[in-house]
Amino acid sequence: MTWDILNVIGTIAFALSGVIVAMEEEYDLMGVYILGFVTAFGGGAIRNLLIGVPVSALWEQGDLFVIAFIAMTIAFILPKLWIHHWVKWGVLFDAIGLASFAIQGAIYAANIGHPVSAAIAAAALTGTGGGMIRDVLADRKPMFLRQEIYIAWAMLAGLIVGMGLVDSTPGYILLLILIVTLRMLSVSFHWRLPYRRIND
């Protein structure tokens, strides 16, 4: 139950981030829906592809499709309702989406007996793959590659689940709170991984 709620929050958060990018690019209503859908569901599709689950399993998420559709429609009709709050709450929602999708992806990979490296990759892809497709379709540089620590937290979740350190619902909830907290701290304190210029 808790899980379903988190999944819904993550889906809505990711769908809305697609809606915002579509509006910034002045795409039409159809573009808004498409960018919202690929952001919310694209990560799971890439993950399924790479860990060997049929991508068509996507079509079994009918309820989430409907929820995302309603959220995007309201967001498009009444942008003033939420745009200002987004600046404030969007990062938190996105962090919840990142964490819940990453944990869910890692569980998926671990359940079908793949090694730890696949659990890490599945967590990273499920958590960030949708945003990656969104940015490629909008012809932007993928945000996840150069933000305050982002994909690394998804991979940490994958590592912990993949090594079997956590394997119960209460454990997953704690892990989710940990990942969300780490992500929010990264944003607040501008934590960045080391980087290097080529021309140093």
Added chain:
Amino acid sequence: MTWDILNVIGTIAFALSGVIVAMEEEYDLMGVYILGFVTAFGGGAIRNLLIGVPVSALWEQGDLFVIAFIAMTIAFILPKLWIHHWVKWGVLFDAIGLASFAIQGAIYAANIGHPVSAAIAAAALTGTGGGMIRDVLADRKPMFLRQEIYIAWAMLAGLIVGMGLVDSTPGYILLLILIVTLRMLSVSFHWRLPYRRIND
């Protein structure tokens, strides 16, 4: 038979649209072929992937490969033959490609028993997926996201086929004429779906 002819027209139209983009970007002969092939066959590949048909079914379309190859070779050697006509006739050919690919994609999805939502997605992907890959590879913003109504007509075809409202060859032909007409009207009268700026 009619169907095969439409499929050939659609394939050539899409291949030539890839050739034009490749020439605009000054890609070499190989780039011309590659961009033409991904535009003509990429939509079907993505659709197969997402509805669970092996992507490798692609390789059974040998005749269409040869036709596309010949069309692209002539187009590359003798651009003056067609470039000027393209401006005039290209939109119509592209509309035929969009409509025939969309209907074909929807029939595909419906035949393997997927729900209506999958038929709509299959129609949209088959009709516009090739152009999407073309634009991503050429580092452009996908045209289908912000043109006069485009992908929506493909989805309408998917909805009609997915709901079983049309399921015979004469019906498919009528649907094709309807979709091509709607698309041409959209271009002539600049029909656009509503869109919204983020800074309104």
Added chain:
Amino acid sequence: MTWDILNVIGTIAFALSGVIVAMEEEYDLMGVYILGFVTAFGGGAIRNLLIGVPVSALWEQGDLFVIAFIAMTIAFILPKLWIHHWVKWGVLFDAIGLASFAIQGAIYAANIGHPVSAAIAAAALTGTGGGMIRDVLADRKPMFLRQEIYIAWAMLAGLIVGMGLVDSTPGYILLLILIVTLRMLSVSFHWRLPYRRIND
């Protein structure tokens, strides 16, 4: 044995080319790893997808993952060790990667009984697919589309293997030397395929 060594050289060369692009874009450490991994392993993933091998076969390459990881870590920590040599030797390493990956991809496709066209496509995709994903993720125009003859040599390897003209280890080695030589000659003498401007 020779084969394994070539595969390792190709993997390292492609991983380092991803590292360089990531540094040029000022991505952080995680971006460096991600771009390196997709360049080294993305071509094989796309090839598997298009010729019908489960993409998840990717996860069986544990040793190559570790080698790529170590190479990228050293490259990131000590860029001065290699950046200057890269200009000189990078093209050769990349040519070895191109040739060994292309031949390997063609053998793959031929072994599962696909037609010659699939062997050519598999060679092209395995040899250049990783670089293509790298460039799309970094929001650049794919280099392979407009360089001195590049993908055409991979396709030549695919044609030769696909037609069964070469099917023994010594033969593959000779073919590899041929492809590497042709690629290096293309760079030295700026061989280009014909291209055409749209506004001629």
